[in-house]
Amino acid sequence: MLRPNPLPLELSLQPFTVSAARDFGVGRGRLAGADLARPFHGVRTPDAFAAEDQDPLLLLCLQYAPRLAPWQFFWGETALALVGVPTPRWPHRVGLHVAAHRPAREPRTEGVIGHRLQVREPAIVVLSGLPLEHPVRAWRQAGSLWGHDDLVAAADAIVHQGWGTVDELRDEIRVLGGRSARKMRSALNHVRSGVESPEETRLRLLIVRAGLPEPEVNWILRDEYGRAIARLDLAYRRWRVAVEYDGRVHAEDPRQFERDADRWSEIRRAGWRHVRVLRHHMRGDRPRAVALVREALHDAGWGS
The missing domain is CATH 3.40.960.10 (VSR Endonuclease)
Known part of the structure; x- marks a missing residue:
């Protein structure tokens, strides 16, 4: 079996877009090589990038990252999971949520849940090169997806990890509570300082x-x-x-x-x-x- 031609060094160890590969002169045949995964439309991932012990969600986000527009970022439960805030237990599966503030556009592609948010000053955290919604805002955003106990566990972790205080979480609900505001205010009543798991x-x-x-x-x-x-x-x-x-x-x-x-x-x-x-x-x-x-x-x- 013939080995595929080596990729340019800039593309050999990380996910890349098809358009970036073409800028390096990589042809369509090489982009169809069996050593390149296709996690998202227009993205290729070399075999050397994926490690067996890597967190699956982090891996997925890193694979999607080349498609992120400068104004887009990981949202809600995706952002919380990436910073180590606990998420609901099985059978719940954390989705890949990506958002943008109006008037910019959210992504629309298979495998990604896009969100267009109200006009607001961004509050972005960068982790492993990935732009994430700040955990205080992300917690409120998860309110429409999670149940009471999961919201309490996540808020306990946010407070314990130092991402925010109960008052800051409460202020976030007051500013942009949405339809889950009552449920989230109830969850905050059960948050306690010092919880470790x-x-x-x-x-x-x-x-x-x-x-x-x-x-x-x-x-x-x-x-x-x-x-x-x-x-x-x-x-x-x-x-x-x-x-x-x-x-x-x-x-x-x-x-x-x-x-x-x-x-x-x-x-x-x-x-x-x-x-x-x-x-x-x-x-x-x-x-x-x-x-x-x-x-x-x-x-x-x-x-x-």
């Missing part, structure tokens, strides 16, 4: 929705000498009950499992009840997590 958020919401008291978030348990014993995901100081979500597969990291087991023992030695919630405890119409927390609180004197 979306599952912590979902567990807290699950507990409160079941009628149990709201726990404190990431509270530090100390011994009588002030030495930190553990940072607790969710803590009921009054009843000395610690609730923690554990979604890792410890068989892959036995040393981490051993450290955690020692930590759980220290929590119990400090006179606290420790409730360890696993992934399967969160599933179903009557999740076991609620019963575990309720039982620990009752044993500690809540409701008596």
Whole structure:
């Protein structure tokens, strides 16, 4: 089998448009080569570009980037996912959203969801060379696509990562709330500072929705000498009950499992009840997590 002619160096390691390739003198036959993927109309990606361990959404955005007009940027849930803000769980799939402010035009091509926004001063973040909507604005934009708990988890992450405050998120709703404004204001009422994972958020919401008291978030348990014993995901100081979500597969990291087991023992030695919630405890119409927390609180004197 004949090897394809090498591409110009400028095109050999990154996605490129067909028009750019023609400017380099690359012919139609070479652009049809089997070593070039065609992720979008008018774009080619050399095999050397795609890494197996690369985030699929980031890869898709990098492949689309050559088609971006100077006034276009990644929007809503796409921008949130790219900066590491949690998105809804499976079966939801984050779409490839690209936007532009009026009077400029949004893209219209297969595989891309285009949005034309109101006239407004842009607030763009650049990540890996990609222009993104600022996460505070992107969170509001996701309001029409996501449910309550997903919006709370994302807002918790935005606040924790330092992208914005609850007041800034609230101001964004006030300025351009749209039809989902009521849902988003409700979500902001449940945002708490210091949350470190979306599952912590979902567990807290699950507990409160079941009628149990709201726990404190990431509270530090100390011994009588002030030495930190553990940072607790969710803590009921009054009843000395610690609730923690554990979604890792410890068989892959036995040393981490051993450290955690020692930590759980220290929590119990400090006179606290420790409730360890696993992934399967969160599933179903009557999740076991609620019963575990309720039982620990009752044993500690809540409701008596």
